[in-house]
Amino acid sequence: MTIARPGRLVLVPNALDLGTDHEVDLRDVLPQAVIAQAAALGHWVAESAKTTRAFLKRVDRLAPLARPLQQVQISELPRPPKGGAAGKGSLAAVDLSPLLAPALAGHDVGLLSEAGLPAVADPGAALVQAAHELGLRVEPMAGPSALLLALAASGLNGQSFAFVGYLPVEPAARAARVRELEALSRRAHQTQIAIETPYRNDALLGALIEHLQPATRLAVACGLTLPGERCESRRVQAWRASRGPALGGRLPAVFCWLAG
Amino acid sequence: MTIARPGRLVLVPNALDLGTDHEVDLRDVLPQAVIAQAAALGHWVAESAKTTRAFLKRVDRLAPLARPLQQVQISELPRPPKGGAAGKGSLAAVDLSPLLAPALAGHDVGLLSEAGLPAVADPGAALVQAAHELGLRVEPMAGPSALLLALAASGLNGQSFAFVGYLPVEPAARAARVRELEALSRRAHQTQIAIETPYRNDALLGALIEHLQPATRLAVACGLTLPGERCESRRVQAWRASRGPALGGRLPAVFCWLAG
Numbered sequence A, B: 001m002t003i004a005r006p007g008r009l010v011l012v013p014n015a016l017d018l019g020t021d022h023e024v025d026l027r028d029v030l031p032q033a034v035i036a037q038a039a040a041l042g043h044w045v046a047e048s049a050k051t052t053r054a055f056l057k058r059v060d061r062l063a064p065l066a067r068p069l070q071q072v073q074i075s076e077l078p079r080p081p082k083g084g085a086a087g088k089g090s091l092a093a094v095d096l097s098p099l100l101a102p103a104l105a106g107h108d109v110g111l112l113s114e115a116g117l118p119a120v121a122d123p124g125a126a127l128v129q130a131a132h133e134l135g136l137r138v139e140p141m142a143g144p145s146a147l148l149l150a151l152a153a154s155g156l157n158g159q160s161f162a163f164v165g166y167l168p169v170e171p172a173a174r175a176a177r178v179r180e181l182e183a184l185s186r187r188a189h190q191t192q193i194a195i196e197t198p199y200r201n202d203a204l205l206g207a208l209i210e211h212l213q214p215a216t217r218l219a220v221a222c223g224l225t226l227p228g229e230r231c232e233s234r235r236v237q238a239w240r241a242s243r244g245p246a247l248g249g250r251l252p253a254v255f256c257w258l259a260g
Helices: A032-040 A049-062 A097-104 A125-133 A146-154 A171-188 A198-211 A236-241 B032-040 B049-062 B097-104 B125-133 B146-154 B171-188 B198-211 B236-241
Strands: A009-012 A043-046 A073-076 A109-112 A138-140 A161-166 A191-196 A217-222 A230-235 A253-258 B009-012 B043-046 B073-076 B109-112 B138-140 B161-166 B191-196 B217-222 B230-235 B253-258
Touching (some): A032 A049, A097 A109, A097 A125, A125 B230, A146 A191, A146 A217, A230 A236, A230 B125, B009 B125, B125 B138, B146 B253, B171 B191, B191 B198, B230 B236
Parallel strands (some): B009 B138
Antiparallel strands (some): A191 A253, A217 A230
16 A cells, blocks of 8 residues: 655635626736646635635636536635634634545645635635644745735835734724724834725724824725725825725725824 | 826835745746736836846746836835834835836836835835825735745734734844744734844744743744745644754745744
């Protein structure tokens, strides 16, 4: 009996157009090597098999899949249990090693996110941790991250920054969190980065403009890599003077601020 | 007299192989659209004109430059003044608007980093801020970020993380900073991300293994996107039991940790 050499867990980036009306050309956002690698993989783990099939259909138009889509094996990550502490990466208690069985049998396995880099701002990190625990090789591939594209486009401090995920929805709790993060930003000269569900984009922008100090710099990047892309960065006092058109509820947005 | 429509500031990502013995194929790390855009730009701002010319020669082999390299205008960012507070984005006090004169005259201007995304972990953010102040459109293009590739490959919390730059070199100050950041990581369940000059990689790894708590998870990604790439992630107690071969002093590394 021969023991198969284990496969790798390949972290495959996705485009940033999920749920929008635009489908970007994958060649605008993914390196050619990523498209070729995606076409070659026969085993995937993802949040959604449906999204993964849609991605692979787009890949197939640029680089023919190594096997028919029906024969590509796609396993879904379990949904994080409800009610856990926010941001606790709540798949931590779930045994994900069965999802990596194909890698132990010698096949490379792709991990795909709904948008951007897998395991960043999504539940995929638990699978990567399971891969390390099994001694599998983990290989990240270059691709877009809305968080870092927004940070780069903000002109705010890119030498010290924190991604804080979602802010509370309840107005008083949100205002308190905005002030807490602004104090942290001032102390550490650290840019704070947050995201929001698109239909709440304008509510969050309004809250930031209302509760941050006038001299704090606030940037909003909306629809990154898409035709309607907007990147605006100015002090809160200038946002108060001219907020500009609404962000709308369709395009994903990233919010960055730095205490002035 | 007609007034030219202003050009954009285009944030062009670079490969991650600067200063290493390997030259990666740009198609492995940059989208085709980025290579095409870089070939089209006639005006650049960068930390180093030499690095920019080397990049454009690589681009030219994949997509012929729109004008001869000798006619491409490359302006260097001024060096941040010495002695300022660390991490304070110390170009803030310098007027960078002259570097954007070509954009005001109607030409798109590219901003290139020595490695990865411009304005992230480099001094380019001040130029982006100047562009916003001049009312120029800022367009970030998708590409590799060693910080986020390392985070993705670490399997640590990707829903809350902070990039803290460089740690102090002096051993006692470094140990204190490691403990401070570990306490922060525990409180906010936040992954901490740091970088180091390659020749100090093994010293930093040693300090992290020594000063972090045994249950803290520590990941090191070294030579990302390069042939010698290594991504290892385990608890500090396991690092103590088997640290493995030295990182060496040639390849850039990224360090991530999360209190357990």
